[in-house]
Amino acid sequence: MATTLTGSGVSPGTGYAPAHLLTGSIPEPPKGAVHDGDAAAEKARVQAALEEVAADLEARGERAGGEAAEVLSAQAMMARDPGLADGVGELVDAGVSGDRAVYEAFGAYRDLLAAAGGYLGERVADLDDIRDRAVARLTGAPMPGVPVDAAEPYVLVARDLAPADTALLDRNLVAAFVTEDGGPTSHTAILARAMGVPAVVGCAGATALVQGTLLLVDGATGEVVIEPEPAAAQAAVAAARARAEALSGTTGPGATADGHPVPLLANVGGPKDLEAALANGAEGVGLYRTEFLFLDRADAPTEEEQQAAYRAVFDAFPGGRVVVRTLDAGADKPLAFLPPPGEEPNPALGERGLRMFRRYPDMMAAQLGALARAAEGTEAIPYVMAPMVATVAEAAWFADACHAAGLETAGIMIEVPSAALRAHDLAKVVDFFSVGTNDLTQYAMAADRQVAGVSDLQDPWHPAVLDLIALAAGAAGAAGKGCGVCGEAGADPVLACVLVGLGVTSLSMGSPALPWVRASLARHTLDQCRAAADAARSAPGASEAKEAARACLTGLGDLGL
Amino acid sequence: MPQRRLIVEAEVGLHARPAATFVQTATRSPAEVTLAKGDGAPVNAKSILSVLALDVKKGDAITISTDGDGAEELLDELASIAGAP
Numbered sequence: 001m002a003t004t005l006t007g008s009g010v011s012p013g014t015g016y017a018p019a020h021l022l023t024g025s026i027p028e029p030p031k032g033a034v035h036d037g038d039a040a041a042e043k044a045r046v047q048a049a050l051e052e053v054a055a056d057l058e059a060r061g062e063r064a065g066g067e068a069a070e071v072l073s074a075q076a077m078m079a080r081d082p083g084l085a086d087g088v089g090e091l092v093d094a095g096v097s098g099d100r101a102v103y104e105a106f107g108a109y110r111d112l113l114a115a116a117g118g119y120l121g122e123r124v125a126d127l128d129d130i131r132d133r134a135v136a137r138l139t140g141a142p143m144p145g146v147p148v149d150a151a152e153p154y155v156l157v158a159r160d161l162a163p164a165d166t167a168l169l170d171r172n173l174v175a176a177f178v179t180e181d182g183g184p185t186s187h188t189a190i191l192a193r194a195m196g197v198p199a200v201v202g203c204a205g206a207t208a209l210v211q212g213t214l215l216l217v218d219g220a221t222g223e224v225v226i227e228p229e230p231a232a233a234q235a236a237v238a239a240a241r242a243r244a245e246a247l248s249g250t251t252g253p254g255a256t257a258d259g260h261p262v263p264l265l266a267n268v269g270g271p272k273d274l275e276a277a278l279a280n281g282a283e284g285v286g287l288y289r290t291e292f293l294f295l296d297r298a299d300a301p302t303e304e305e306q307q308a309a310y311r312a313v314f315d316a317f318p319g320g321r322v323v324v325r326t327l328d329a330g331a332d333k334p335l336a337f338l339p340p341p342g343e344e345p346n347p348a349l350g351e352r353g354l355r356m357f358r359r360y361p362d363m364m365a366a367q368l369g370a371l372a373r374a375a376e377g378t379e380a381i382p383y384v385m386a387p388m389v390a391t392v393a394e395a396a397w398f399a400d401a402c403h404a405a406g407l408e409t410a411g412i413m414i415e416v417p418s419a420a421l422r423a424h425d426l427a428k429v430v431d432f433f434s435v436g437t438n439d440l441t442q443y444a445m446a447a448d449r450q451v452a453g454v455s456d457l458q459d460p461w462h463p464a465v466l467d468l469i470a471l472a473a474g475a476a477g478a479a480g481k482g483c484g485v486c487g488e489a490g491a492d493p494v495l496a497c498v499l500v501g502l503g504v505t506s507l508s509m510g511s512p513a514l515p516w517v518r519a520s521l522a523r524h525t526l527d528q529c530r531a532a533a534d535a536a537r538s539a540p541g542a543s544e545a546k547e548a549a550r551a552c553l554t555g556l557g558d559l560g561l
Numbered sequence: 562m563p564q565r566r567l568i569v570e571a572e573v574g575l576h577a578r579p580a581a582t583f584v585q586t587a588t589r590s591p592a593e594v595t596l597a598k599g600d601g602a603p604v605n606a607k608s609i610l611s612v613l614a615l616d617v618k619k620g621d622a623i624t625i626s627t628d629g630d631g632a633e634e635l636l637d638e639l640a641s642i643a644g645a646p
Contacts, residue, residue, distance in 0.1 A: 074581050074609070083608030112614035119576050120613055
């Protein structure tokens, strides 16, 4: 009987492949570490380690072929560098331990390359990789890093994944993600949905798995089966593929089984995400995260640059709506050119979102101006909304600025509980709402999205969160205005039905989730959705709410959900 | 000591592929081979890291030096690598 680990399934699909454990970075060998006195033996040991690293890089290059072969063979040359060997030799002769000597000898070149910047600066990562591999060999630590050149697909297992870990991942090689930490709004979850890779997060015991163990990962149920019966595992993967085909059978605009329309929109971070949005049948954009255009830059983008980036997205959806969120800087997404006024003990509760615009009104004027010009002559229907609105005064200030700039449809995100509670007043001063369920959950449950220990509280299924969404959707409906959801909750095909039942009028999500949500809505009537919403809100907790809703949603089985 | 002075013509300078080919060629010689940029101090031409760290760009003047048997032939070969557009 195979053992099973269980976590939260956050990105549906089934993956079956060997585990690749992503270890943390290799720790720096302690300063002042010395060897046992035999310098010649220590130098030979280092030389052998560097040669093994070089040979391994070359072998991987030969397997990969093409450009990768060239890059890896250049890396192998670095590992065999005679200047580096001299540097290590001098340090070891002076008594420094081999691993520390490698670290310091690389450091000298690292500084030179980093100072040069440009192409050479980019080689620093290559150098660090060689150094870490050599140090790992000398200390017996497991090899670091994501296997970018693996020959076979693997299940990536980690404590949690940082953006830097995942930049180089190849969708075709990643069968699934399993992380020990993280909740439904963790980076891993968002990335997995964006890539369309099955994922299980918050999976206790994951990091204790043995490298190479075969895993069957179910990204819907959250089950990770260790060394499953191969025939059963292959059958599960085949069934998942069949479900995927069932999914692609539901096409067209989003609607419930009885024809109640629910526009299905895509969350995008820039023009690069449009292809996936269109491929998955998005009817427009429900969340254009403009800050993603501007992360990692020292200076503010010009209005022309902004205008071009906005226009590209407008042009992709003639006749469709494109909801642009103004810069959401601060907290976990600091922008260098919009510095917070000082150290904030809790950035999530600090000057972020619209609050930043109150400090930098010129930045808001520039962004709204660029948006208004980008919108001129476009066939898309531009919507503009502000993040982190807490009061009616803030909402009115923003909506007035949008209207004055010539942007007709101005809305706000509902992500602060005060905004949901006073939605009936806010609905009088803005043109639409969009619920950001990630932050709304974080603030309603007082559970920081970046703290793994409270990940069970960061679940939008908590009835308190559903109540707040119901308040916002109800107030918008009473005022004849729309209330969308653009948080991760909208990407959950079960919760999507509940949201529609709560009165939400459109759903926006990472593009790969669109077919799932479309298929799920198409299998349920509006009445079923309302019954599921009532059942969920009557439950005492998140897991009971999910169970109660599922019981009302009889078409989920078709989709293997 | 036999030397060659020349201007680097490759678009990428003495980085990437030209640097790798240059270092591989220098490494074949048993003799000491050095490379200097402008009037700077010479570095070991068999060390890819030292060669890269010189940050030789298109249009920079370099000096290649070596000694011993076949020095002239090696210098010709290295100069043609470094001088290739």
